[in-house]
Amino acid sequence: MPRTPAPDPHTPHGPLPEGGSVRPITRWGADVMHRPARPVVEFDEDLRALAADMVATMYAADGVGLAACQVGVDLALFVFDCPDEDGRRHIGVVANPRVSLPEGRDRRLDDDDEGCLSYPGAFVPCARPDFAIVEGEGLDGEPVRYSGDGLLARCLQHETDHTLGTVFGDRLNKRSRKRLEKQWQDATDSYPQGWPLEGEQPTVSDRQ
Numbered sequence: 437m438p439r440t441p442a443p444d445p446h447t448p449h450g451p452l453p454e455g456g457s458v459r460p461i462t463r464w465g466a467d468v469m470h471r472p473a474r475p476v477v478e479f480d481e482d483l484r485a486l487a488a489d490m491v492a493t494m495y496a497a498d499g500v501g502l503a504a505c506q507v508g509v510d511l512a513l514f515v516f517d518c519p520d521e522d523g524r525r526h527i528g529v530v531a532n533p534r535v536s537l538p539e540g541r542d543r544r545l546d547d548d549d550e551g552c553l554s555y556p557g558a559f560v561p562c563a564r565p566d567f568a569i570v571e572g573e574g575l576d577g578e579p580v581r582y583s584g585d586g587l588l589a590r591c592l593q594h595e596t597d598h599t600l601g602t603v604f605g606d607r608l609n610k611r612s613r614k615r616l617e618k619q620w621q622d623a624t625d626s627y628p629q630g631w632p633l634e635g636e637q638p639t640v641s642d643r644q
């Protein structure tokens with residue numbers, strides 16, 4: 437899994453920041469994951485360094501998206517490197533994300549499996565609209581907008597949820613939530629505290 441992706445011609449705002457350090461991933465249950473994050477107001481070198489750490493951590497965990505709360509930071513920010521329905525790769529950084537979803541006749545639900553790097557080793561179906569648009573700011577405070585279908589639509593919604601203090605377990609019914617907990621317990625040995633700094637690497641590539 438490459439840590440520094442080549443620039444993507446489809447991405448209007450350049451490649452992800454490089455040179456960050458891998459940080460341990462914060463788990464569900466930690467306070468920072470279950471309350472709305474503070475908005476980003478300063479677009480400075482500290483923010484860029486945080487985003488670089490998030491990118492390094494996302495790749496180390498073989499993820500397709502990661503929010504700041506997942507490295508314990510209370511800021512509305514996420515990074516992603518995720519394929520859409522056609523396998524086309526999209527990468528970006530979004531501060532203060534706002535998601536728009538199709539409504540009425542255009543709204544179709546996709547109930548593919550979903551997982552979370554902060555609840556590693558567990559996947560269950562989670563119904564979400566199959567297309568999403570996210571708008572926010574890039575690392576220099578410039579407006580950014582990303583949209584897409586497939587896993588990308590799921591990822592953009594999942595990561596925006598994180599900035600609002602919502603984890604996808606909150607969106608599941610009791611039965612699915614139980615299945616998820618069981619899988620997570622069975623996978624505990626593969627994801628020791630401190631992961632992905634140490635321990636076994638996961639083998640599935642659609643974690644968010």
Ligand code: ZN
Binds near residue numbers: 551554594598644
């Ligand atoms: Zn997540």
